[in-house]
Amino acid sequence: MPMILRHVTVDSAEPYEIARFWSEVTGWPLGEGDVPGDDEVLVDAPDPVPGLLFIRVPEAKAVKNRVHIDWQPDERTRDEEVDRLIGLGAKLFEDHRTPEGRGWVTMHDPEGNEFCVEGR
Incomplete structure (x- = not known):
C-alpha cells in the first residue's frame, strides 16, 4: 500500500x-x-x-464544503441519530429522507461544516 x-x-x-x-x-x-x-x-x-x-x-467559512463526511449510525436509527446530533448542537440543513425510509439528512456542525447522516 x-x-x-x-x-x-x-x-x-x-x-x-x-x-x-x-x-x-x-x-x-x-x-x-x-x-x-x-x-x-x-x-x-x-x-x-x-x-x-x-x-x-x-x-471564516465562506462557501459550501468541497468535501464532506457521510456518517452511518451504528447503534441508532438514522432518525434517532439526527435528533441526537441536533441535541449536541448540529443543525438540519437539507432533509432527503423519503416516505419509505430511505435517503439521508445533510447537517451543519456548530461551525457550519456540512456532513450527512445516512440510514443503514
Whole structure:
C-alpha cells in the first residue's frame, strides 16, 4: 500500500470547541494533551479509521464544503441519530429522507461544516 489516510483535516475558528463536538458525535477521544486554546486539536479515531484534525485558521467559512463526511449510525436509527446530533448542537440543513425510509439528512456542525447522516 503506497499511502495510508491518517487524518481528515478541517479548518476551524475554534479547534478545541469543534473537536469536542465531534468527539461527542463519534465517541472518539480528543488527542492526548489537547487543551482549550490549542491551534490544532485531534479527535483520535480507532485504527484503521483516520482521525479528525481541526486546525485554527483566521478566515471564516465562506462557501459550501468541497468535501464532506457521510456518517452511518451504528447503534441508532438514522432518525434517532439526527435528533441526537441536533441535541449536541448540529443543525438540519437539507432533509432527503423519503416516505419509505430511505435517503439521508445533510447537517451543519456548530461551525457550519456540512456532513450527512445516512440510514443503514
